[in-house]
Amino acid sequence: MLIEFESVSVSFDAKTALDDINLKLDQKRIGVIGLNGSGKSTFARLLNGLITPTSGRVSVGGVNPATDPKAARSQTGFIFSNPDVQIIMPTVLEDVSFTLRQSGLTKDEIASKALASLERFGIGHLANQAAHSLSSGQKQLLAISAIMVSEPKLIVADEPTALLDLANARLVSRVLLEQIDQQVVLITHDLRLANECDILLRFADARLLEVGEPSPVISSYLAENG
Amino acid sequence: MISLIRPGVSPLHRMPAGPKLLVLIAAIAGISIIGSDPFEALAALAAISGAYSFAFGLAGLRLFAQQLWQLKWLLLVIIIPQLIFGALWQSVLANVIRLAAAMLAATLFTFTTKSADLIASIEHTLGPFKRFGLKPEIFSLTIAMTINAIPMILKFSAQAKEAQTARGVKPRVTLMAVPLLVASLKYADEFAEALTARGVEI
Numbered sequence: 001m002l003i004e005f006e007s008v009s010v011s012f013d014a015k016t017a018l019d020d021i022n023l024k025l026d027q028k029r030i031g032v033i034g035l036n037g038s039g040k041s042t043f044a045r046l047l048n049g050l051i052t053p054t055s056g057r058v059s060v061g062g063v064n065p066a067t068d069p070k071a072a073r074s075q076t077g078f079i080f081s082n083p084d085v086q087i088i089m090p091t092v093l094e095d096v097s098f099t100l101r102q103s104g105l106t107k108d109e110i111a112s113k114a115l116a117s118l119e120r121f122g123i124g125h126l127a128n129q130a131a132h133s134l135s136s137g138q139k140q141l142l143a144i145s146a147i148m149v150s151e152p153k154l155i156v157a158d159e160p161t162a163l164l165d166l167a168n169a170r171l172v173s174r175v176l177l178e179q180i181d182q183q184v185v186l187i188t189h190d191l192r193l194a195n196e197c198d199i200l201l202r203f204a205d206a207r208l209l210e211v212g213e214p215s216p217v218i219s220s221y222l223a224e225n226g
Numbered sequence: 227m228i229s230l231i232r233p234g235v236s237p238l239h240r241m242p243a244g245p246k247l248l249v250l251i252a253a254i255a256g257i258s259i260i261g262s263d264p265f266e267a268l269a270a271l272a273a274i275s276g277a278y279s280f281a282f283g284l285a286g287l288r289l290f291a292q293q294l295w296q297l298k299w300l301l302l303v304i305i306i307p308q309l310i311f312g313a314l315w316q317s318v319l320a321n322v323i324r325l326a327a328a329m330l331a332a333t334l335f336t337f338t339t340k341s342a343d344l345i346a347s348i349e350h351t352l353g354p355f356k357r358f359g360l361k362p363e364i365f366s367l368t369i370a371m372t373i374n375a376i377p378m379i380l381k382f383s384a385q386a387k388e389a390q391t392a393r394g395v396k397p398r399v400t401l402m403a404v405p406l407l408v409a410s411l412k413y414a415d416e417f418a419e420a421l422t423a424r425g426v427e428i
Contacts, residue, residue, distance in 0.1 A: 080420055086420045
């Protein structure tokens with residue numbers, strides 16, 4: 001799916017969060033790195049209309065998230081760094097089923113699809129557990145299951161491993177980079193993870209500083225900030 | 227006290243959420259009109275324990291006792307001011323037993339009802355009011371979010387307590403208020419964003 005940014009800027013009051021971003025991306029694994037406050041999360045939120053540009057135009061698969069947020073959100077799943085805030089329903093199966101509540105499927109069909117999604121990510125056995133009783137890694141897998149059940153075309157993950165321990169971070173990373181067929185935009189501070197992407201974007205001070213193969217982008221990032 | 231579905235095959239489990247909610251409302255209304263006779267209130271409480279047993283067999287009685295024990299502090303908080311202000315002990319006792327019976331009835335409802343069914347039932351019942359601009363999904367989501375918010379608030383409270391202990395301060399409710407409020411507001415903000423990302427339009 002083609003992601004296009006044309007002269008996109010975002011400002012909050014007097015602060016510029018993104019400044020004149022122009023790019024075209026169609027790679028399957030798109031990594032985004034940069035220091036805190038560099039504009040990474042703003043970039044991610046523009047992709048499904050959680051934030052709208054102050055000026056310029058964003059297009060994701062031909063959909064403008066600013067003017068058609070509903071269509072943008074149906075084709076773009078978003079994973080946040082804090083797994084706790086993504087849980088809407090009390091139990092695991094109900095939370096995944098919630099995504100399909102307006103799909104027109106019957107109750108049994110929804111439950112069956114939700115369970116299949118949980119099983120796909122290895123947490124089918126937790127289906128009837130209270131969602132808040134899961135570990136952080138399991139909650140993040142739940143968030144992925146809840147998003148993947150609606151089969152979006154694009155997954156945007158904003159530091160999805162930031163609050164996870166090493167084992168869970170690796171598990172979630174493997175799922176996002178290897179198990180999912182969809183296009184993934186991965187915002188991360190984990191440079192090993194960033195290195196596995198097809199293309200890497202580096203933000204600094206609200207500007208898109210570099211776009212290219214991961215290795216040279218990471219090298220210059222380390223040189224400037226190491 | 228976060229009570230979620232406890233699997234079972236009893237008629238209470240199988241009963242549709244809508245009619246079951248009506249039965250619960252009727253039961254609570256019935257409990258609330260009991261007078262100041264503690265024996266009548268005790269009979270209501272016994273009936274609720276019977277309902278637990280009906281839903282879960284003998285294990286239901288154990289569950290009933292556990293839930294009743296969990297209410298102890300709340301009930302104490304209610305008893306003390308009434309005694310201080312000179313209410314008759316029979317009346318205080320009846321009030322407390324009635325309250326416990328009503329809360330245990332509500333807990334049994336959540337033990338035997340999937341929250342998704344409850345939410346679907348509320349949306350279905352309030353459906354006709356859509357034409358007057360009412361959004362049933364707001365009511366149903368509010369219930370789901372309330373159930374979810376309780377463990378989060380408890381978590382924030384535990385974190386605030388730990389942070390105070392770590393800094394050598396004896397945890398105090400007054401000191402916890404601000405960090406708890408800040409954490410709750412931050413959670414609310416992030417949760418709202420996650421809801422929007424999952425296509426919930428309110």
